[in-house]
Amino acid sequence: MRTQNSLYRIAIYAVLITGVLIILFPLYITLITSLKTPQESARSFFALPGTLYLDNFASVVTKAHYFTYFLNSIIVTVVSLTCEMIVVPLFAYAVSRNSNKKYYRIIYLLTIFGIFVPFQAVMLPTIKLLSRTNLLSITGLILMYVTYTFKKGAFLFVGFLQSVPRELEESAYMDGCTITQSYRRIVFPLLQPMIATMIVIDGLWIWNDFLLPLLVLNKNSMQWTLQLFQFQFKNQYSFDFNLAFASFLLSMLPMIILYIFMQRFIISGITRGAVKG
Amino acid sequence: MRKIPVLLCLFLMLASGLWAAGTAEDSGTVTIEFFQQKREVVDLFDELIADFEAKNPGIKVEQVHVADSGQVLMSRLASNDVPDLLTHWPNNTDYITASLEGYFLDLTDSPVAENAIQNIIESITLENGKNYCVPVSINTQGIFYNKALFEEYGLEIPKTWDEFVALCREIKGMGKLPLIFPDGTAWTLSQQLRMLLALDLDGYSLIRDVKAGKADARDNQDLRAMAEKLLFLRQFGQKNSLGTSYEQATFEFATGKSFMFWQGIWAIPSINKANPDLSYSMFPLPAKAGRETRVEYGVDLGLVIGNKKDAAKVEAAKKFVSYITSTEVAQRYADVDGSPSAIQGVKFNSDISAPLVDMVQQSKSFRNIRYLYAPGGNGRADTGTQQLILDSDVDAFLAELNYIFGKPE
Amino acid sequence: MPRTYSKAENRTYVLYTIPTLLLYGLLFIFPLILGVYYSMTDWNGISQAQNFIGLENYRNLFSDKRVVNSLVFSFKYAVSLVLIVNFLAIALGLMMDSKIKFQNTFRSLYFFPAIISLVVVGLVFDQIFYHVFPRFGEFFDIEIFKTNMLGNRDTVFWAVLFVSIWRETAVPTVLILAGLQTVPVEYIEAAVLDGASYVTRLRKIIFPFLVPVLSMNLVLTVKSGIMVFDVIKAMTGGGPGMTTESIGILIYKKGFQEYQFGMASSLSFLLLAIIAVISFVQIYALKKKEVGQL
Secondary structure: OHHHHHHHHHHHHHHHHHHHHHHHHHHHHHHHHHHOOOOHHHOOOOOOOOOOOOOHHHHHHHHOOHHHHHHHHHHHHHHHHHHHHHHHHHHHHHHHHOOOOHHHHHHHHHHHHHHOOHHHHHHHHHHHHHHHHOOOOOOOOHHHHHHHHHHHHHHHHHHHHHHOOHHHHHHHHOOOOOOOHHHHHHHHHHHHHHHHHHHHHHHHHHHHOOHHHHHHHOOOOOOOHHHHHHHHHHOOOOOOOOHHHHHHHHHHHHHHHHHHHOOOOHHHHHHHHHHHH | OHHHHHHHHHHHHHHHHHHHHHOOOOOEEEEEEOOOOOHHHHHHHHHHHHHHHOOOOOOHHHHHHEOOOOHHHHHHHHHOOOOOOEEOOOHHHHHHHHHHHEEOOOOOOOOHHHOOOOOHHHHHHHOOOOOEEEEEEEEEEEEEEHHHHHHHHOOOOOOOHHHHHHHHHHHHOOOOOOOOOOOOOOHHHHHHHHHHHHHHHHHHHHHHHHHHHOOOOOOOOHHHHHHHHHHHHHHHHOOOOOHOOOOOHHHHHHOOOOOOEEEEHHEEEEEEEEOOOOOOEEEOOOOOOOOOOOOEEEEEEEEEEOOOHHHHHHHHHHHHEEEEEEEHHHHHHHHHHHHOOEEEEOOOOOOOOHHHHHHHHHHOOOEHHHHHHOOOOOHHHHHHHHHHHHHHHHHHHHHHHHHHOOOOO | OOOOOOHHHHHHHHHHHHHHHHHHHHHHHHHHHHHHHHOOOOOOOOOOOOOOOOHHHHHOOOOOOOHHHHHHHHHHHHHHHHHHHHHHHHHHHHHHHHOOOHHHHHHHHHHHHHHHHHHHHHHHHHHHHOOOOOHHHHHHHHHHHOOOOHHHOOOHHHHHHHHHHHHHHHOOOOOOOOHOOOHHHHHHHHHHHHHHHHHHHHHHHHHHHHHHHHHHHHHHHHHHOOOOOOOOHHHOOOOOOOOOOOOOOOOHHHHOOOHHHHHHHHHHHHHHHHHHHHHHHHHHHHHHHHHHHH
């Protein structure tokens, strides 16, 4: 019995470690290749680099405006999330406190309907519209993200708020609070865990998204995000795959660093959002 | 109660502020967007633009080069957002469609185009007698070969198709790689298709007949033979050619992996970049027995001005076009790009493409045939030809050619 | 019984819904309506004029072999992804939930792919398929690895799928792991005392508690399978030929490359219908399961 048990355990470790190796293998290749010269890669592809060769990173950073794209990604993600957290809970609050009225029921249903519509169904006319209104820019991209996070966000926030008892707000009303005051003092603080969840889910999506930047920002290279820059970089410097891997690593790096420090927060955010949804 | 409207206002201000920042411009300087689709000359244009801006302080030129430029341009035209200035290929049906829809500035007999060689302008003038493009350079395609390897093994340049096949067999017999095919990149395949359409058969009248409903691609034996030739050549290429992209193939040829490489002369800057020491040259792809060997020519760098209401931008764009087409700058461009110029008085200094360029100049040449394709035919030719290489289904390919040629339903 | 609101309060509530509704109407509902209209025209995307042709685009969809090909591809892809990812997620989740050391480390490592963008994952693997796998193939003498798997029609599907699995298994695994924490320890202990085998415990106790998480995972993977775009765009662009043309890729190509904007719009509404049907089936099945659970 005992030996069988420990055999099981060894098998489990073996499988899990194999999985980890498969997950880390691309990262290993990326790391070592980005630190080598093409000649060194040709000699020994899989070996660790002999010396720390940092020129690849230097050329990505200097030749390719890496920091501009990095900053653009930050701006897009942070501003989109901030706007979302301002307007979406407000909507959800109004809907959840008026669910008996026709207007709110209709707009809520309309919002839920949007969840089922894949982006590709509205992709072509949306891009045409953004272009007509001169919004093929970071501003347009941010507005798109607020719109698209709104659909699912409204659903999650309304669900959450319906489970929050109204007694507190009622008593605040008795004390002379207006709707806005009770929202700010009572409801919004209650929303904090939900907001944290949404920041993780939507933040990951926005930061990593490629299709929307490809459609909205392809016009002006100074507005590219990191993901879009990757795709462009592939085109231009693909002779030098050491350079390409250096750029891959640089675009993964911000997320990796964030993940190292906030993995618990990120994982719990994802799980909470999924279980609620 | 007061705070929420304030927040809303902030939100709207933020949005509109960013918006304004995106569109605002310094008064006094005109900024024009240069939508540049040729990846091989991005670096060169950066230099030329810096020089231009130094000489024209009131104008800023922003070069925009994107992956998938064809799709991007299409989606922008779809919403009337034509770039101030762009490069295009006047034999491309996408260019013709957009020109006829009025997106580009009419440059017929315009002084902007006065430096360009008149014959070349005539060759790209549309059927309605109008021209929307200032040609800067000419391209052609053929077979690159590694001179050092040819000398080492005592190989001769083939004059006929049979000699070409024999050469390939000989190299293969030595256990070496005769040709490298960038079949993973679909446009390189439609490039071979259009070459053979004019070299091995009279594709021009055939396409016109198919368009007029008088012929069917599926019944044409010459087309069938051409498709089979594309497949036949693959035995002299690397294993699984569909796994190699244009960039990878260029790199492999530049580093001596293959003896030959069927490509356009636009690959020269990239080959030089990948291996500055490579000794190489070109020869024309021989036609099938019974047909004269000729080479394709087309405009490689064509400058097109967006048809915009903003007169200042149009003027600035014209100034930049005049600058690029000045003899001195066009010479600089030609020397780096290795392409024959479409500008009067520019000397041709590249010995790599010289054998082909001589043929163009002796009029042993034909016009890039793809201007005859149906609208959207370019994209379909890319995918369709790649599908042929993938599944060797000649019948399906010929049926697809009917669409590409614009057979009425 | 909630109180009735005053006029001013009602106005405030309505005001709260305005910013999002404005955006939603402008950037979602309006394009949606516009799209319905385009799908009934023969618009090529850039011409100034277009003709209204009713439902002809929809009728033509199924006679276009590329559309059929993309539907087949997307379904095959989605089904494979759903089966493999969910199997892996359950297996990995159960293994990590057993009494092992470094549980949190494993969880962090297995979640890692989820934080990397699909497009970068695709680009990295694009290089790996060209430069790395052939070296393995030569070394171990495995024929299918010897050349770029992305250029071979027998392997390209699996190569792209592998990359998707690499990325998409992360979130479901972590969700399963979280779901397993909701299984009351007492139930399991009682079952062990009763002599129930591992399989019985799994079927009778663990899986019923996992139903919500499993259906969540199903929703996630089905949608990402049917709508796949990024990873294909980064690796094959739909090629070679039309082997990896998913519905999303084909809409993009037809709309922006082949001058069939109207046709592409009708294809996108077909995608909408497919997603809607799948969603309703899932909701329906989920409701039944939950009732059955009680």
